[in-house]
Amino acid sequence: MTQATDYRPMWSELGLDLEKHDALLSVLGQAYGDIFMSQKNRPVGMSYLDFVMSEVHGLRVQELMDGKAAGKIVVGAFCVFVPEELVLAANGICVGLCAGAEFGAEEAERYLPRNTCALIKSFFGFTLEKVCPYISACDLVVGENTCDGKKKAYESFKDLVPHEFLAMDMPNTKSPEGREVLRRAYLEFAERLEKISGREITVERLRAGIETVNAKRRALHRLAKLRHARPAPISGLDALLVNQVSFYDDPVRFTDNVNKLCDELEGRIEAGEGVLPEDTPRVLLSGCPMAVPNWKLPAIIESSGAVVVGEESCVGERGTQNLVDAEGETVEELIDRLVDRYFTIDCAIFTPNPTRCEHARQIAGDAQADGMIHYALQFCTPYQMEAPAVERRLEEDGLPVLRLDTDYSHEDVEQLRTRVEAFVEQLRG
Amino acid sequence: MTQATDYRPMWSELGLDLEKHDALLSVLGQAYGDIFMSQKNRPVGMSYLDFVMSEVHGLRVQELMDGKAAGKIVVGAFCVFVPEELVLAANGICVGLCAGAEFGAEEAERYLPRNTCALIKSFFGFTLEKVCPYISACDLVVGENTCDGKKKAYESFKDLVPHEFLAMDMPNTKSPEGREVLRRAYLEFAERLEKISGREITVERLRAGIETVNAKRRALHRLAKLRHARPAPISGLDALLVNQVSFYDDPVRFTDNVNKLCDELEGRIEAGEGVLPEDTPRVLLSGCPMAVPNWKLPAIIESSGAVVVGEESCVGERGTQNLVDAEGETVEELIDRLVDRYFTIDCAIFTPNPTRCEHARQIAGDAQADGMIHYALQFCTPYQMEAPAVERRLEEDGLPVLRLDTDYSHEDVEQLRTRVEAFVEQLRG
Numbered sequence: 108m109t110q111a112t113d114y115r116p117m118w119s120e121l122g123l124d125l126e127k128h129d130a131l132l133s134v135l136g137q138a139y140g141d142i143f144m145s146q147k148n149r150p151v152g153m154s155y156l157d158f159v160m161s162e163v164h165g166l167r168v169q170e171l172m173d174g175k176a177a178g179k180i181v182v183g184a185f186c187v188f189v190p191e192e193l194v195l196a197a198n199g200i201c202v203g204l205c206a207g208a209e210f211g212a213e214e215a216e217r218y219l220p221r222n223t224c225a226l227i228k229s230f231f232g233f234t235l236e237k238v239c240p241y242i243s244a245c246d247l248v249v250g251e252n253t254c255d256g257k258k259k260a261y262e263s264f265k266d267l268v269p270h271e272f273l274a275m276d277m278p279n280t281k282s283p284e285g286r287e288v289l290r291r292a293y294l295e296f297a298e299r300l301e302k303i304s305g306r307e308i309t310v311e312r313l314r315a316g317i318e319t320v321n322a323k324r325r326a327l328h329r330l331a332k333l334r335h336a337r338p339a340p341i342s343g344l345d346a347l348l349v350n351q352v353s354f355y356d357d358p359v360r361f362t363d364n365v366n367k368l369c370d371e372l373e374g375r376i377e378a379g380e381g382v383l384p385e386d387t388p389r390v391l392l393s394g395c396p397m398a399v400p401n402w403k404l405p406a407i408i409e410s411s412g413a414v415v416v417g418e419e420s421c422v423g424e425r426g427t428q429n430l431v432d433a434e435g436e437t438v439e440e441l442i443d444r445l446v447d448r449y450f451t452i453d454c455a456i457f458t459p460n461p462t463r464c465e466h467a468r469q470i471a472g473d474a475q476a477d478g479m480i481h482y483a484l485q486f487c488t489p490y491q492m493e494a495p496a497v498e499r500r501l502e503e504d505g506l507p508v509l510r511l512d513t514d515y516s517h518e519d520v521e522q523l524r525t526r527v528e529a530f531v532e533q534l535r536g
Numbered sequence: 537m538t539q540a541t542d543y544r545p546m547w548s549e550l551g552l553d554l555e556k557h558d559a560l561l562s563v564l565g566q567a568y569g570d571i572f573m574s575q576k577n578r579p580v581g582m583s584y585l586d587f588v589m590s591e592v593h594g595l596r597v598q599e600l601m602d603g604k605a606a607g608k609i610v611v612g613a614f615c616v617f618v619p620e621e622l623v624l625a626a627n628g629i630c631v632g633l634c635a636g637a638e639f640g641a642e643e644a645e646r647y648l649p650r651n652t653c654a655l656i657k658s659f660f661g662f663t664l665e666k667v668c669p670y671i672s673a674c675d676l677v678v679g680e681n682t683c684d685g686k687k688k689a690y691e692s693f694k695d696l697v698p699h700e701f702l703a704m705d706m707p708n709t710k711s712p713e714g715r716e717v718l719r720r721a722y723l724e725f726a727e728r729l730e731k732i733s734g735r736e737i738t739v740e741r742l743r744a745g746i747e748t749v750n751a752k753r754r755a756l757h758r759l760a761k762l763r764h765a766r767p768a769p770i771s772g773l774d775a776l777l778v779n780q781v782s783f784y785d786d787p788v789r790f791t792d793n794v795n796k797l798c799d800e801l802e803g804r805i806e807a808g809e810g811v812l813p814e815d816t817p818r819v820l821l822s823g824c825p826m827a828v829p830n831w832k833l834p835a836i837i838e839s840s841g842a843v844v845v846g847e848e849s850c851v852g853e854r855g856t857q858n859l860v861d862a863e864g865e866t867v868e869e870l871i872d873r874l875v876d877r878y879f880t881i882d883c884a885i886f887t888p889n890p891t892r893c894e895h896a897r898q899i900a901g902d903a904q905a906d907g908m909i910h911y912a913l914q915f916c917t918p919y920q921m922e923a924p925a926v927e928r929r930l931e932e933d934g935l936p937v938l939r940l941d942t943d944y945s946h947e948d949v950e951q952l953r954t955r956v957e958a959f960v961e962q963l964r965g
Contacts, residue, residue: 220912220920220941222651252708255684258887259921274887276714279681280705284717291713458687458703483649488917491649492688512649 121243152368183245187426195316197300203354207401209515211236225515251275326365338381340372343415388534394482396421416474455489478507550672581797612674616855624745626729632783636830638944640665654944755794767810769801772844817963823911825850845903884918907936
């Protein structure tokens with residue numbers, strides 16, 4: 108990505124390795140151009156997303172630094188279980204730290220077993236190679252006890268972050284005792300945020316945070332619903348990008364722009380216009396989250412003649428489903444409402460996790476999907492283990508399912524393409 | 537293993553595939569002969585263990601069936617977090633179900649991702665190929681939410697067990713809320729046991745169960761301490777076997793025989809006799825549990841001229857450390873005492889898990905170890921992730937550490953042997 112402004116002094120100040128960082132930006136810029144800018148018939152509203160992405164290591168990081176200078180704190184998270192509502196209430200900015208590109212894998216393997224998923228290796232690699240301005244900007248990095256990989260990797264990762272680290276506990280089941288684990292974790296998070304920011308989390312501030320994030324989720328729900336139209340008004344790649352950017356951008360500005368994009372898509376739908384012809388095979392993606400710039404699989408799917416009409420994923424509808432009830436007289440009550448909402452996220456780390464299948468079925472039905480592709484990162488035990496059950500359940504509905512395991516490398520692109528093309532042909536059948 | 541009695545009618549009744557089961561027993565018998573019976577200078581007391589192993593699918597299973605006929609229940613577990621004390625209190629027999637051999641891996645991979653650890657693949661394989669009389673005999677199988685692999689695998693495994701299945705929840709941290717998760721799990725386990733057995737768990741019965749298991753652990757602690765002597769009075773293989781058999785045998789009879797073995801070892805120590813010369817390099821093993829018949833690595837170590845003097849493992853001192861306080865006026869109080877004891881187990885699924893390092897250091901010191909071998913099953917994320925920290929901590933004490941990742945196959949035996957021999961040479965240096 109290329110920026111108009113010279114951000115190199117800022118990047119230096121953040122301790123980045125400028126040479127490696129330049130190399131990274133150049134690869135990303137190239138990939139973005141090839142994958143996104145080459146799409147035809149994109150909504151005009153995507154120009155905002157193009158701008159955000161072009162400035163993702165530039166202007167946005169500058170905004171974080173300006174925010175810090177003005178007394179805000181920056182909090183980094185790897186998971187949709189970290190409530191942005193609390194961060195906002197503590198005068199903070201919440202940013203996603205998951206990385207979706209292979210970088211510094213060799214360095215990462217000094218800390219991690221080779222059979223670690225690409226996502227974990229990637230955030231180690233980005234940190235060790237000093238190419239992530241977000242990690243550098245964070246006053247607090249939150250690591251949540253989800254999968255074994257992340258839970259145990261944070262034990263060494265915590266020593267690599269420049270400032271503070273908080274291990275956020277998570278339960279394995281949705282029992283009353285499990286709920287209490289999450290509630291306690293959120294109470295501790297709130298306390299820690301207050302301590303670092305020096306700002307008390309009051310009922311009003313937390314309610315405002317809840318309303319801001321609810322509005323963001325409402326806009327993302329709106330986008331998700333508009334994709335149900337036939338023909339699809341937006342590509343899966345562009346819709347995924349919107350979900351990805353939701354983890355980085357200023358939430359109010361982002362919401363405003365997503366709603367404008369949705370207005371435009373509504374116009375398209377009314378006019379019967381689609382981004383692709385009406386008979387384009389429609390695919391639902393389900394599985395592991397895809398962090399920026401992990402666009403490999405959707406790019407293969409959409410260049411194979413299908414359109415992705417939904418993501419049952421943390422970067423997608425699993426991550427955004429449900430709102431937080433903003434009613435409550437005390438901070439504790441509102442935190443209880445947060446727990447209510449976050450506890451519904453059907454991450455594969457929970458056992459059992461039946462609502463995930465039902466959610467996938469519901470999206471597939473609403474979005475008129477012709478087939479589903481289950482996507483797991485290699486070595487992601489929770490999603491790989493859950494895949495056969497999800498596959499079976501969707502196939503019972505008569506929906507063809509293709510199961511793919513991959514990583515962030517490009518070695519298997521042609522192999523994936525062959526399988527996806529055959530699957531898309533089957534859907535056309 | 538060959539039996540005097542014809543157990544084939546019993547095995548048939550248990551639904552075993554006799555042909556495959558014969559093949560398994562033949563391989564096991566051969567391995568046992570090669571590895572155990574070829575050892576020199578074994579304690580006489582090991583003849584009891586030899587007998588138990590020769591009847592592990594025979595007489596012992598017959599005892600379970602006789603017990604069931606007499607109104608007892610059989611409960612199978614995969615983990616040292618399942619309290620045998622409660623099973624005994626409910627008139628039950630507790631048996632370990634972890635399997636340590638590659639069997640039916642292809643069948644298992646219909647349910648499991650290829651990158652699943654050998655232990656999980658093995659218990660699926662044994663069940664799917666119908667060669668495990670223990671699984672068949674169980675009235676209740678307990679699957680505990682430890683690692684992602686087991687936690688998620690139980691979701692499909694529960695449909696493969698012949699009778700009932702209980703998912704036992706586990707926490708990720710040793711917080712007060714985490715403790716409550718474990719306490720609630722034990723209360724539910726007790727309730728389920730009462731329901732299946734039709735026998736109430738009373739204070740007296742639970743106290744008796746606690747005393748029986750405490751006595752077993754005391755005998756195993758005694759054995760562990762006797763191994764600290766120089767020269768070592770017993771081989772690591774034989775001591776490991778004792779720990780392995782502790783998961784299968786009748787606890788009272790087993791305890792009695794372990795104590796007799798310990799009497800014999802005390803005699804050896806008094807006489808200054810060892811199983812191997814005094815200058816034999818002494819190795820501590822730390823890492824994943826080794827279930828019967830997973831003897832690969834200890835066999836390589838001891839045939840490379842070293843002796844294993846301790847196992848910081850679930851099948852070893854991690855699994856047996858600490859006793860349960862039997863004081864309490866109510867069942868709930870005694871269950872609280874169970875939680876106190878089990879909550880100290882320093883399994884790598886916990887984060888953080890600092891006591892594991894300290895325990896390894898302590899054993900290494902007490903046992904006068906010259907070096908440590910860290911053993912992890914391939915794809916066992918918790919132990920693989922924890923390995924570098926354990927290695928670093930032990931090396932700070934000046935103890936050489938060799939880190940090995942392997943599985944149940946025999947493909948890497950020569951490669952492992954080369955590395956172990958070089959390590960033993962280094963220890964001799």
